[in-house]
Amino acid sequence: MKRDSRQAPVALPAPRPLIPVILTVLALVAPSFAPRATAAEPVTTPADTLAAGAPGAADGAAGAVRGGDESADQSAVRNDAITAYNAQNYQRAATLAARWLDRAQADRRTGREVAALSFILGHSRYELHQKETTRYAGDYKADVVRPIEESLRILQDDPAFKNMLLGNAWHTLWSETGRQDADAESRAHWHLLKSILIRQEEVRNAARSAPEYDLFARHALFYLERCLDYARSSNHADLYLARLRSIAPLGFGTTYDARFWQIHDLTYFDDGHMRAAALWQRGLDQMRDPKADPDATLGIFAQAADITRRKRDRAEVFRQMSDFVSTLDTPERRLQAADYAKKSYELDPASAEIRRQYGTALHLLSYAAYASGKFDEARGRAQEAVTFEWEGMEVAFFDLSRAAAEMGQETEALTHGERAFRMARGRAEGASLQPFAQNYVNILRQFGQEGLAAKVQAENASLGVR
16 A cells, blocks of 8 residues: 655654663662653654653663772762762762772773663763754764673663663764764664564564553654665665655554555655655755745755655656745746746656646746736746646636737737637636636727627626626
8 A cells, every 4th residue: 555755744742751770789789769750862863753762771680790809989989970870960870980980990800881881971971962952062973982882792681771871872963973984884773673573572572552562652753764865865875765665654554654654655656765855854854944044945855856756756856846946936936846847747747647737836836927017037937837637727828918918919819718618617616717818808898809808707797797
C-alpha cells in the first residue's frame, strides 16, 4: 500500500519519561544514591518530542571492583558527584566526576566504580553541550564520547538507553566536524540501531496499541529520522535503504502510522537513491515549518534536484518548489514559481499535475501583469499557458481575451473570450462562472456586437451578468 510521501511529519505526543535504572554498585557503596528524574533526549529531527530516560551508570553486581582503598576525601567527592547527577546539576556532576577520575587514574583504580563515574562525566558533559548554541570548545571525542564508551564496555545495565546516548554523542561529533567522518557516522548509526533492536525485543509480545509499544514506536521513528539525517550528507547514503525499509514497518498501525509509511515510501524515490530522497524529504518538512527560511528550503530542494537521476522524480522536486514559492505570493516569488514549474514541465510534460502547476503559475503572472497595465506581457504569459492542455486552462483563455481586448485585437479577444466562457460553463456554475460570462459580454460590447451581448446577458441573468 503506497502513501503520499509529501505528508507532513506526524506531531508526536509529549515525551513520556522512562524509569531510570538505579546505579546498583554505587548504591551499595553510597546509600545516598537514589534514582533521579529523567531528562528529555534532545532531538534534531521533525520527531523532536522523543524522550529518553537517563539510566544509572552500573549494573546489579554484588560490589565494586577497586584498585585500592578509597580515601574519605575521594568518597565524599564521589557521593557529591552522584548527588549532583541525580539532581540533574550536570555542571557540578561533571566537575566532581572529573576530579574523582583524575585521582582514581593516579591511584591506578579500575573496575565498575570507575566506569560508573565515567558515565556520569560523559553524560553530564553531553547534556551541558546540548544546551549550548555553539560548537564544543574542547575535544568532544575525548571529553564526551570516550567516557561513555569506556563505561559501556564494563557496565551493561540499561543497554538500550546507553547505546542510544552513545549513538547521539557520536552523531554530535559527526555533525560538528563537517558531517563527513565515516567512522563517526558508522559508530553513531550502529549504537542507535543496537538500541532500537534491544527495545524491539522488549516489546515483541506487546500489541501495537499498548503504551509500551507506543514508546518503542517513538524511538523507532527517531531512528528513521536520524538515518535520513545521515543520508543527506553521507557518501554511503544508499546503505540506509535496507535499514529504513526494515524498521519502518514496525510503526505501521501505531499512532504515527502516517509518518512511518511516508518514510517507507520515500525509499522508492528515484529508484532508491537515498541521498536525493532524504534531501527531498528534508525540503518537504522544511516548507511546512513556519520558522524556516524560504531560501534555505529552496536550497535543500535544489540539492535534491541536482542529484536526482530519474526525470520524473526530478520533475516532481521542481513541481514542489513551484508549489512552495507560489504560497509566498510576491512578484519575485511568482516569477520563481513559473520558472520552477517550467523546468518541471520540460522534464515530465505528460503529468497532469505538473501541467496544472505550470499553467496556474503562468496565469498568476498574466493576471498580475494585466493588473499593472502591462497588457503585452499579460498577453504573452497567457499565450504560453494555452500551448498545452491543463485542468483549469479556461482562466488562461480568459487572461488572453482581456489582454487582447485592451490591445485592440478584436478577433483574438472575441475568439478567446467565447472559448473561455464555453469551457468554464462545462466545469463551473454560479459565482464561479459569472466572471467568464461577464468578460465575454464586455468584449462583445467593446467591439460593437450589442445584439449578441444582450442575448448572452439574458441567458445568464441568473449569474448577475450586467
